[in-house]
Amino acid sequence: MNEMSPTPVRKIVHIDMDAFYASVEQRDNQDLRGRPIAVGGSAARGVVAAASYEARAFGVHSAMPSVTAKRKCPDLIFVPPRFDVYKAVSQQIREIFAEYTPLIEPLSLDEAYLDVTDNLKGMEIATEIATEIRAKIKQVTGLNASAGISYNKFLAKMASDLNKPNGQAVITPRNGPAFVEALVVKKFHGVGPAAADKMHRLGIDTGADLKGKTLEFLVEHFGKSGPYFYGIARGIDERRVKPNRVRKSVGAEDTFSQDLHAYGPAREGLEPLIEKVWGYCEANGIGAKTVTLKIKYADFKQITRSKTVPALLPAITDLEEIISLLLAPIFPPRKGIRLLGITLSSLERRASGTEPQLRLAF
Numbered sequence: 087m088n089e090m091s092p093t094p095v096r097k098i099v100h101i102d103m104d105a106f107y108a109s110v111e112q113r114d115n116q117d118l119r120g121r122p123i124a125v126g127g128s129a130a131r132g133v134v135a136a137a138s139y140e141a142r143a144f145g146v147h148s149a150m151p152s153v154t155a156k157r158k159c160p161d162l163i164f165v166p167p168r169f170d171v172y173k174a175v176s177q178q179i180r181e182i183f184a185e186y187t188p189l190i191e192p193l194s195l196d197e198a199y200l201d202v203t204d205n206l207k208g209m210e211i212a213t214e215i216a217t218e219i220r221a222k223i224k225q226v227t228g229l230n231a232s233a234g235i236s237y238n239k240f241l242a243k244m245a246s247d248l249n250k251p252n253g254q255a256v257i258t259p260r261n262g263p264a265f266v267e268a269l270v271v272k273k274f275h276g277v278g279p280a281a282a283d284k285m286h287r288l289g290i291d292t293g294a295d296l297k298g299k300t301l302e303f304l305v306e307h308f309g310k311s312g313p314y315f316y317g318i319a320r321g322i323d324e325r326r327v328k329p330n331r332v333r334k335s336v337g338a339e340d341t342f343s344q345d346l347h348a349y350g351p352a353r354e355g356l357e358p359l360i361e362k363v364w365g366y367c368e369a370n371g372i373g374a375k376t377v378t379l380k381i382k383y384a385d386f387k388q389i390t391r392s393k394t395v396p397a398l399l400p401a402i403t404d405l406e407e408i409i410s411l412l413l414a415p416i417f418p419p420r421k422g423i424r425l426l427g428i429t430l431s432s433l434e435r436r437a438s439g440t441e442p443q444l445r446l447a448f
């Protein structure tokens with residue numbers, strides 16, 4: 087190792103379960119194995135929460151409206167979600183992680199970062215740790231997991247997608263910068279659709295294009311995200327794996343391919359965002375008191391609407407009710423809506439014995 091380096095090279099593993107919800111359903115019902123299934127509601131305003139790999143072959147994916155999914159795959163089987171089961175399986179997986187390291191940062195019920203630099207097994211090779219963990223997950227749960235191994239969180243996350251499903255990949259310090267340079271920016275973790283569109287307008291299509299921009303340029307055009315983009319363009323990401331952390335807020339947003347003008351499609355578009363932020367809170371044992379809805383119009387002007395309740399939201403249905411109350415007065419909108427976002431704040435760790443209530447079906 088270079089003696090000038092202030093810290094040793096970290097060993098980060100990103101574990102991502104393969105089609106988690108759908109795989110659990112196929113595991114528990116042999117009639118669903120090998121068939122295209124979607125976890126979610128089949129109603130006109132339903133949304134796909136997860137799709138099996140058989141369904142993905144037809145272009146079905148999570149967050150897709152159920153009517154669109156059915157059109158792409160006429161034989162698609164809809165299965166109502168069982169979040170109590172998914173959470174129980176997630177806990178089994180978390181216990182496996184804890185055999186190797188206390189530095190576990192869950193992102194949702196089905197994925198997490200692990201820092202295995204100094205691990206409980208005394209194993210030196212991170213790829214061997216990832217292989218062992220995936221084998222134990224298969225043995226205990228019957229499910230497949232993929233893994234990415236690298237020297238930082240960004241590249242570990244990117245690596246976990248390279249050999250899906252049921253595979254793993256490593257990005258070393260030597261090949262990290264070249265890997266990033268060759269990658270199109272819309273595939274970067276942390277670069278959403280809106281940022282990718284803006285980069286395209288600025289002539290930034292690949293990691294190499296991004297690396298060619300100065301820090302000042304990126305801060306000017308992307309604000310507080312500028313330094314992050316500057317770093318990842320060079321394969322640099324100093325974020326630590328933070329276990330048991332309570333963030334100040336957790337949010338998700340989506341930019342739509344066509345502007346929204348009606349309440350129904352807007353409320354439908356919010357459903358996967360609700361699932362995402364609630365899933366993060368569940369995976370980390372935290373709850374929220376404040377809900378904020380973000381609306382960005384076609385002319386890029388944006389507004390927010392918030393509601394704070396006196397106690398932690400007990401169930402996902404309570405979050406859905408607040409979102410609906412915040413959204414309804416916006417219609418009819420002054421202009422088409424291009425982006426919607428949800429942020430949960432006033433976050434607190436849930437007391438023991440006050441588990442959030444899980445919705446059993448759409």
